[in-house]
Amino acid sequence: MPIPSLQFRPKYVSFDCYGTLIEWPMTPITRELVGDQIPAEQWDQFVREFRGYRYDQVRGEYYSYEQVLQDSFERVCRKWGVKAAPDAGKRFADGVRSWGPHADVPEPLKKMSENYKLVILSNADDAFLEESVPRLGADFHAVYTAEQAGFYKPRYAAFEYMLDQLDASPEDFVHVSSHTRYDLMPMHDMGFRNLILLDRGCDPVTHGYDYVPVKSLDDLNTMLGI
Numbered sequence: 001m002p003i004p005s006l007q008f009r010p011k012y013v014s015f016d017c018y019g020t021l022i023e024w025p026m027t028p029i030t031r032e033l034v035g036d037q038i039p040a041e042q043w044d045q046f047v048r049e050f051r052g053y054r055y056d057q058v059r060g061e062y063y064s065y066e067q068v069l070q071d072s073f074e075r076v077c078r079k080w081g082v083k084a085a086p087d088a089g090k091r092f093a094d095g096v097r098s099w100g101p102h103a104d105v106p107e108p109l110k111k112m113s114e115n116y117k118l119v120i121l122s123n124a125d126d127a128f129l130e131e132s133v134p135r136l137g138a139d140f141h142a143v144y145t146a147e148q149a150g151f152y153k154p155r156y157a158a159f160e161y162m163l164d165q166l167d168a169s170p171e172d173f174v175h176v177s178s179h180t181r182y183d184l185m186p187m188h189d190m191g192f193r194n195l196i197l198l199d200r201g202c203d204p205v206t207h208g209y210d211y212v213p214v215k216s217l218d219d220l221n222t223m224l225g226i
Contacts, residue, residue: 058152
């Protein structure tokens with residue numbers, strides 16, 4: 001199936017960061033922390049539920065991402081009757097700060113940055129992005145975080161912060177994310193229409209939200225005409 005081309009030139013190409021551009025191998029750390037407390041046949045379910053608790057944990061007021069990780073891990077462990085390590089949040093956060101880009105990101109992202117203004121809106125604290133963004137090897141017009149916005153995605157206020165900072169409207173963007181629930185679904189409901197799912201298997205593909213799935217940033221560059 002041919003890659004569709006965009007019918008307009010966006011002012012900004014915006015991105016989620018973790019999982020989309022930066023790798024997100026959360027499961028190996030989870031396995032280290034849980035050990036053999038979860039039977040092998042139930043492991044995938046535990047991982048899915050931990051993902052769900054992380055999502056639920058960020059739908060209130062902003063507080064540090066390390067503590068979000070600690071609290072969501074404690075909640076899922078309590079549900080499963082598993083002992084939660086008191087330093088789990090720090091171990092997860094240290095992992096996030098240490099990870100690099102997906103192998104297929106740096107070259108096409110650099111090419112994109114030479115033709116468009118790139119923006120990041122990330123569900124993390126400033127300190128995380130300060131370490132991660134330089135590893136991407138591309139120039140960004142702006143990098144916004146949940147800490148700056150005072151809200152995590154999927155809260156509308158996180159996206160409104162980006163719009164306010166850039167004095168922009170939803171029509172000015174192509175937004176790229178591997179996360180449907182955090183980014184693409186709420187953005188669609190806010191009036192964003194140029195939405196791209198960089199499909200890395202993070203979330204199920206949902207229908208009715210008008211986003212275009214792509215397999216790589218090379219595909220996106222083709223859509224952008226570069």
